[in-house]
Amino acid sequence: MSESxxxxxxxxxxxxxxxxxxxxxxxxxxxxSSQLLLTGKQPYExxxxxxxxxxxxxxxxxRRSGDxxxxxxxxxxxxxxxxxxxxxxxxxxxTLSNGDGYNCHAINEMLASxxxxxxxxxxxxxxxxxxxxxxxxxxxxxTPSSVLCAHDASFGAGxxxxxxxxxxxxxxxxxxxxxxxxxxxxxxxxKIYDSLGIALVLAPEPSPQTxxxxxxxxxxxxxxxxxxxxxxxxRLAIPAARGLPLLAAIAMGKPTSVVLDYLDDSRLALxxxxxxxxxx
Amino acid sequence: xxxLLLSHFTVTSxxxxxxxxxLASMREQRSGLTPCNFDTVDLxxxxxxxxxxxxxxxxxxxxxxxxxxxxxAQLGLEQDGFAEAVKAAVAKYGASRIGVFMGTxxxxxLQTELAYRRLDPITxxxxxxxxxxxxxxxxxxxxxxxxxxxxxxxxxxxxxxCSSSAKVFGSAxxxxxxxxxxAAVVGGVDTLCLTTLYGxxxxxxxxxxxxxxxxxxxxxxxxxxxxxxxLLERVxxxxxxxxxxxxxxxxxSDAYHMSSPHPEGLGAKMAMEGALKxxxxxxxDIDYINLHxxxxxxxDTAESKAVQAVFGSNTPCSxxxxxxxxxxxxxxxxxxxxxALALQHDLMPxxxxxRGLDPALGLNYLLENREQKVSRVLSNSFGFGGTNxxxxxxxxx
Numbered sequence: 001m002s003e004s005x006x007x008x009x010x011x012x013x014x015x016x017x018x019x020x021x022x023x024x025x026x027x028x029x030x031x032x033s034s035q036l037l038l039t040g041k042q043p044y045e046x047x048x049x050x051x052x053x054x055x056x057x058x059x060x061x062x063r064r065s066g067d068x069x070x071x072x073x074x075x076x077x078x079x080x081x082x083x084x085x086x087x088x089x090x091x092x093x094x095t096l097s098n099g100d101g102y103n104c105h106a107i108n109e110m111l112a113s114x115x116x117x118x119x120x121x122x123x124x125x126x127x128x129x130x131x132x133x134x135x136x137x138x139x140x141x142x143t144p145s146s147v148l149c150a151h152d153a154s155f156g157a158g159x160x161x162x163x164x165x166x167x168x169x170x171x172x173x174x175x176x177x178x179x180x181x182x183x184x185x186x187x188x189x190x191k192i193y194d195s196l197g198i199a200l201v202l203a204p205e206p207s208p209q210t211x212x213x214x215x216x217x218x219x220x221x222x223x224x225x226x227x228x229x230x231x232x233x234x235r236l237a238i239p240a241a242r243g244l245p246l247l248a249a250i251a252m253g254k255p256t257s258v259v260l261d262y263l264d265d266s267r268l269a270l271x272x273x274x275x276x277x278x279x280x
Numbered sequence: 281x282x283x284l285l286l287s288h289f290t291v292t293s294x295x296x297x298x299x300x301x302x303l304a305s306m307r308e309q310r311s312g313l314t315p316c317n318f319d320t321v322d323l324x325x326x327x328x329x330x331x332x333x334x335x336x337x338x339x340x341x342x343x344x345x346x347x348x349x350x351x352x353a354q355l356g357l358e359q360d361g362f363a364e365a366v367k368a369a370v371a372k373y374g375a376s377r378i379g380v381f382m383g384t385x386x387x388x389x390l391q392t393e394l395a396y397r398r399l400d401p402i403t404x405x406x407x408x409x410x411x412x413x414x415x416x417x418x419x420x421x422x423x424x425x426x427x428x429x430x431x432x433x434x435x436x437x438x439x440x441x442c443s444s445s446a447k448v449f450g451s452a453x454x455x456x457x458x459x460x461x462x463a464a465v466v467g468g469v470d471t472l473c474l475t476t477l478y479g480x481x482x483x484x485x486x487x488x489x490x491x492x493x494x495x496x497x498x499x500x501x502x503x504x505x506x507x508x509x510x511l512l513e514r515v516x517x518x519x520x521x522x523x524x525x526x527x528x529x530x531x532x533s534d535a536y537h538m539s540s541p542h543p544e545g546l547g548a549k550m551a552m553e554g555a556l557k558x559x560x561x562x563x564x565d566i567d568y569i570n571l572h573x574x575x576x577x578x579x580d581t582a583e584s585k586a587v588q589a590v591f592g593s594n595t596p597c598s599x600x601x602x603x604x605x606x607x608x609x610x611x612x613x614x615x616x617x618x619x620a621l622a623l624q625h626d627l628m629p630x631x632x633x634x635r636g637l638d639p640a641l642g643l644n645y646l647l648e649n650r651e652q653k654v655s656r657v658l659s660n661s662f663g664f665g666g667t668n669x670x671x672x673x674x675x676x677x
Contacts, residue, residue, distance in 0.1 A: 123479030133665025
């Protein structure tokens, strides 16, 4: 969509430079190999998301970590390593539409039974900021961490928060948008069928690591879809995947505009300017 | 930071519905904690329950949001003329220029707990009247608040356990400074549920008595529930003398443990120092500290070390959780409003239920109300996962 076609209901814009990307999801094993899938240069064939063990966590925490923690830590580290930064130095924004669905199911099942003695690990894994907490323990980051939820608008809410931090506090930050699946019976009311996460390192100034400059405004234009029907189904099913059109635009390697899904009555318009070296 | 005006605020907790009742309870040093008789909970503990929450009927058109958390949210919004103040802000700025930033830890999880008792015995399916997205989902209370006012600006729930509704001030501050919005409805709502009562019990952090912050005999928290809201706007050219301003926000992480604070309070210290720095103030400029003060052994010890490191031992301080209980994701919002009341009424509230101060904690902890000029207050909120937030508020004059 051309920029002139956007009906900008709010003229304020925010800018940031993307220095690192992390991506895991169905058939997405990391950012470098996923670019061919997102640009259609390699056919997309779905396969279940593979989550690596969280080796950076101390053994007790590693044993206690569920999928949302494994996913968040993996994509966060991929993005930060690509940006060649020290993870302990970066403020973070976590945006999760659910949290750990299996843990939530297990707690509710126990509380409905005669034995309500839920375990301490189950309880502390139930907080929405469990991923943020475990990741700060893994990396030693004592920096601020915002932990957000906006249901299906969670990716957009996280991007807005992260870009506000970059603009106003003039700091780098890492955005971690992640979702994992629910078991039944919750699945019937929340049909997230697999894990997907996107992490972005955002900076206020360009650097040798800059992959793209993005400029954001709020719009009432409709969200862009992904051309591949299977990918489009993932975009709609997993809230964190609402960020995939941005990654596809970066992978295309040429200046473009993209509209990301956000709340019912507003979307995020992004001008995407990949750096020369990224054009493949 | 450029200071922001808390142009309106309200709080509803176990000690009162709205600021007048809350202030009266504080003056009378009355606790709202009572023996637990919530739902089917069979734990020997005390709770801070808001009376008659379940008698609140959701506004027409918002019935899908019906759950205890949103009932309390609606009850809270309708105190102190807060709803009218937001509607006036909509008329002034436009619905798309007002953001919503709500803190909660458990949102409407009670609705799911109740639904799991009614699973279909054959299929295991949830009951058909269960509405996940408008009740259990963490975003629910922010979505409800947004739709209650017909707001069209950015909206988000912040869920970092017990720092949630302190951190909302940070996100709202940044978003107002970007120019994307002119005002923000911020706050926190958390309600009693089995997950937190049995969860804290499993950690051995639930007291069998009324919680006794900073007492030698402290042995855990009392869980409470509350709704607190504030309307944040840029500071206008002229202000009432008793106007309350947000002056600074400090945020940090412990990077230490999921459910225990850093033993030296290092993250807490960083949050307090960050808030003072952002406010451009020295420790000596703070008249009163509203402590996080949960009444667990480790939390109060870590917080006292952090406060001593930044302020020394003389700054008057207290925890108001002996009155309200620990309202978890709503605690930061509740204590922000209590801080605002302290500023407007020159009242430093006593910490209740504390019979014998723990001498090892070494702070100037108030066991009686103190009435003297209060110009600047620091409020602490620290949560599970090692998430810390400190806020500095001041009087305009």
